[in-house]
Amino acid sequence: MTGSGFSTRGSDQITLAVPHGTASRRTLWGRDELLDELLVAVRNEGHKQDAGAVHVIQGLGGVGKTSVAVSVAHRLQRETDQVWWIGAQDASRFTGGLTALARQLGVPDEEIAVGRLADQLWRRLSALEEPWLLVVDNADDARLLDGPGRLALGTGLVRPHRSPRGLVLVTSRDGRPGTWGDHAVLHRLTPLGDGDGADVLLDLAGPSAGSREEAAELARRLGGLPLALNTVGRYLAAVGQRPARFRDAGETATFAEFRASLDDGGAFPHPGTATALAGIWRMSLDLLTERGHRCVRPLLEVLANFADAPVPLILADPAVLGEDEAFAGVGGAEIWAALQALAGLGLVDLAAANGVETVALHPLVRDAHGNPGRYALNARLLDEAALSDEAGLPEDVERWPLWSALTPHTVHAQTFESDSDDNGLFLVTWTAAMLVARSLDAQGQLSQARKLLEEVVARLGGSLGEDHPDTLLCRHNLARVLDDQGHLDQARTIYEDILTTQRNTLVENHPITLVTRNNLALVLHSQGHYDQARTIFEDILTTRRNTLGEHHVDTLVTHHNLALVLDDQGHLDQARTIYEDILDIERNTFGENHPSTLTTRNNLAVVLHSQGHHDLAAAEMAAVLSARRRVLGPEHPYTLSTQEWLNTINAARGEP
Incomplete structure (x- = not known):
């Protein structure tokens, strides 16, 4: 609105009456605290510092902003007849309402005609001594409230006042503080519990x-x-x-x-x-599009295709989005502006949890805006995120919050279907699913990891074949989970099948074959086949020392596994020496409280206990328990195992 004057024509047909309906007759559940706060503001009880401020009820379309305003208005009508209601859905309705109110307050038509309506109106409102309420409803396009001045600067058509007992109450989906200025009090209305x-x-x-x-x-x-x-x-x-x-x-x-x-x-x-809901949200998106946010619709559709959980912003990667036709020419700054604009109208929430930046959708917004036509884009976003440097390794404790945030969306993506190929999108997302399963396994959530891997293995086998390298890789990860769960026979069978295939396609000492042999030997050890497991570990250790070096992670893993066997065979001095050597390397490489270091410290304490050094073992196991509770969590299987060992050691020391 750029004109300096206002027409008085048509204002006689504008009503300032408060709307009636179910909102005025029924209990307004869950809003008592806000209602009380607004009534205190209009009565200026306690002479609040924000007296005269513009109060803005902001939130998602359909969250009940107008219902709150109606309830406040009807309550105040019991005390005063100075309660006015102006709709701000469009310019004519809003300016007509202001003109009608100005006339009711005695502003002469000539003042209105020459463009002094706003100044005269707010001067008269500020002079009122009896309680009054002005509601400006549905001000979703706050630009209408600027007039010849600026709303955010307090010079707009809606502005602060100096009346001791008045309240200006605006309802809007726009919750951006910059829209309303420092003189406004924003009340964000959230869904009900x-x-x-x-x-x-x-x-x-x-x-x-x-x-x-x-x-x-x-x-x-x-x-x-x-x-x-x-x-x-x-x-x-x-x-x-x-x-x-x-x-x-x-x-x-x-x-x-x-x-x-x-x-x-x-x-x-x-x-x-x-x-009703789709209509409300369509108007919100139309408004944002008019403001120049050209990608809000496809962006909301992509977000809505993910699971009903906060979406980590890594899944809104501008580089990947920009490859899609719907985001042609759209860069990171524009996507971020669109996210902020959607949040400003309450369609999404931007938040951070455990250090992960996320965007969350209301469940019904998600239901209304999902678009299967964008599943392929969702699949690419997920695949790129899982393989990114930001995600890192699923076993990295510091990255677990991000992998946990990716988990529900990865699981949900396994339901994506394309029109051309039932498994086309699955073949894009299976890698992410496997990596998420590895993270679940590392975090001790074994049942979830197993369920996800079993589905991936079945679908990969059907699409690529049982002996395809990708299928074998996922079967290998499934066997690891089965081993962790104690299903040793099943794990051993899978490893032996994989090893047979690898020996037919790779050399015996190929790095991939060595991993399978190493993990098979772990199962054999758990089954009590110590001599067989020891022979395999010694052979792999020799190969890895010669090809990778003494301090390589894979060499350390095999050396550690050999120490496990030596311990169970009763070769305690040898096992202790190996653990102590590995521990020196891990402390210098990973740090004192890295999960791998803690595992070595745990197993060294077990050997010390077996050697009869119970006090030394108890002190070390207690330190490991404290660190594992802090690093892995109190319910992680490794933490619980350490607790059991500490109990056993303390019992040997004569403590209950």
Whole structure:
């Protein structure tokens, strides 16, 4: 809006009345604290420092911003008749409302016509001594509130005032502080919790629709979004009021049925709900597109294709996105601006957890914007992220938070299907799945790792063949997990099958073959075949020393495994010497509390215990336990194993 004056034509047809409806008649669940805060502001109780500030209720479309404003207005109407409501959906409605209010407050038409409306209006509002409330509703395009001045500078058509008992309340999806300026107080409205959401559903649909627990589960599936809760509650109430014989096929009458239909198809059984939400969010995207954010739609679709979990920003890599036609010419700065713009309207949340930057979508936003046509792009993003330097090795403890954030999206990606080839997208994402499984294994989440690897092995075998190198690699990782779980016979069978194939295609001492032989020897050791395992380890150790050197990680691993066998064979002095030598190297290379160093320290303590040095062993095992709790977590299998050993050693020392 660039004009300096306002027309008075049409303002007589503008109403300033507060809208009525269900919001004024029903309990507004979960908003008591905010309502109290706003009422205190209008009454200026305690003479708050932000008296006269513009209060902005901001949040996702459908989160209930207008309902809060209606509730505040109706409560204040019991105390004063100076409550005005202006819609800001478009320029004519907004300026017409301001003109009508100015006239009601006695601003002469000639002042309005020459462009002094804003100054005169706020001068008169500031002079009011009785309580008053001005609501500016649906100000999603805050540029309309600038007028000839600037909203953010306090010179716009909406601005701070000096009245001791007045409140300016704006509702908007735009939550960017820079939009409103330092004089504004932003109240971010978030979805309702499960309990309040259940209250909404029960309030509308009644107990005949199901139990409170079932209502809470449906509220969680709806993401606590008040618009969805109200629409679904009214729908279930309408269906429930009809005898069963008059219900059409597919109509859901209970909380549990409605939730099940959402989970089955991801679409609303009652189309009115989806239409209302889609319309609200479409307007938000239209607004952002008008502001120059040309990639917001495809970006939201890509994000919505991932799992219902916070999406690490590594999965929005500008380099990979830029290779897709939908993001042609779009760089990192523009993608970041689009993310911030989506967050500003509440469509996404930007946050950090455990050092991982993420973007999260409301469940219903995700349901509404997923686009299978972009699955191929999602698959490429996932593959590039898993193989990136930022992700690093899945066994690296410092990278576990990122791998944990990638896990749900990697698992979800295994459900992607392409129109041309059922396994086409799987062949892009299987590497990420294998790496995630390795991370799960390293973190001690063995059941999850096994389930994921079994699916990957089955699909790779069907697509590439059982003896394809990629299939063998995943089978090898599956065998490691089975070994960690104690399924030794299954692990041994897999290793022996892989080794047979490798011996037919590779030389005996090929690095890949050596890895398989090493892990097979570990299983043989666990089965009690000490002599057989020792022979294999000694042979591999000689080869790795000659080709890799004494201090190479693979050489250290084999030397460590040989010490395990020597310990069980009773060669304690030899085992102790090996552990001490390895420990010196690992401390200098990895550090005192690296997982590999801790494993060596743990096993050295076991040998010390076997040699009768119980006090020395107990002190070292206690130190390892403390470090493993800190590094791996208290429930990690290695931590629990160390705890058991410490108990055993202390028992030998005569302690309970």
